[in-house]
Amino acid sequence: MKLLIPTEGSFGYKVMCLVLAGLYAWFLMGLDIDGYIDRANYLIYAQHSDEIFVMYAASSLKTILTNEPVWLLFNIWASKHFTPEDTLRVIIFFSSFIISFLVLRSYPKYAFFLILFILMPQVLKNNIIHLRQGVGISLFFLGWWCRYLPLRIFFIALAPLVHASFFFINALFLLNIAFSTFSISTVWRVIYTLGVGVVFGALGIWLADALGARQGESAEYSGMGAGGSGLAFLFWVVFTVIFFMEGKTYLRNNFFAASILVFYLSTYFLLPVTARVFESGMLVVLLASLGLTDWRRYAAYSLYAFYFCMQWYPVLGLPGFGWAAESTL
Incomplete structure (x- = not known):
């Protein structure tokens, strides 16, 4: 099985990727913290993960392992250092920065399509409404692109303990x-x-x-x-x-x-x-x-464009692009 190893872009390209990933993550982190679907649920995790963890742990080992314990442990740690709102901001910035940077630096030749990918609603929403999934993806990608085998195994194994x-x-x-x-x-x-x-x-x-x-x-x-x-x-x-x-x-x-x-x-x-x-x-x-390659490449390009437009067109005029919490409608 061939691993997706990033090609070597120029130093300037890597700096550009860092800047774009930082802007992408900063923008998403700056969105109204309780203005989107499921944010209230994530604020509960940010406040009460210790109680949730104890509840699962009291049941059985298999129950705690199948209910995303690393996600709970991170929230427990964060609750000691941040407010619930800032905990969500840290989560959003971390996951969106890691995902966008690793994707953008992967294949410099296809930079336009890489930007298109991270702006697709199905990708973007993992850093807006499906925050736990976004963290899981970021950990998996850290492992997927890691050249050091023990760390690769560690991050990939960690991902299901954040999102099932x-x-x-x-x-x-x-x-x-x-x-x-x-x-x-x-x-x-x-x-x-x-x-x-x-x-x-x-x-x-x-x-x-x-x-x-x-x-x-x-x-x-x-x-x-x-x-x-x-x-x-x-x-x-x-x-x-x-x-x-x-x-x-x-x-x-x-x-x-x-x-x-x-x-x-x-x-x-x-x-x-x-x-x-x-x-x-x-x-x-x-x-x-x-x-x-060949015509299949251009067919894929057409499908990217079609998918991008068909996902964005129905939600462009909606509050929060269709992800707004009911209280903000």
């Missing part, structure tokens, strides 16, 4: 390590990934409930499938077809990204949390697609 979607992402990551270790053919990789997707899709919420994870008990996740109109499913089917048409060599080098696509499509109608899982790995998919 990374239990799925890390399972796919380990599956891809097995594929590479045993030189599994591309066809069998797809078959195995589909099988894993169907199993997780059918049993994922039951397993979460059995392990004591809060998602297993939530009414939000009690239904079937990802919901929505199915347009996202059709869009990513087209994207996946283009991805797979690049050929076996490309797929073998980028099958982790391909497996995220296959997992998402195979669980779309089965697993209620599949959209959140996909959002945790979407940047990996987008970055891998920059390696497409």
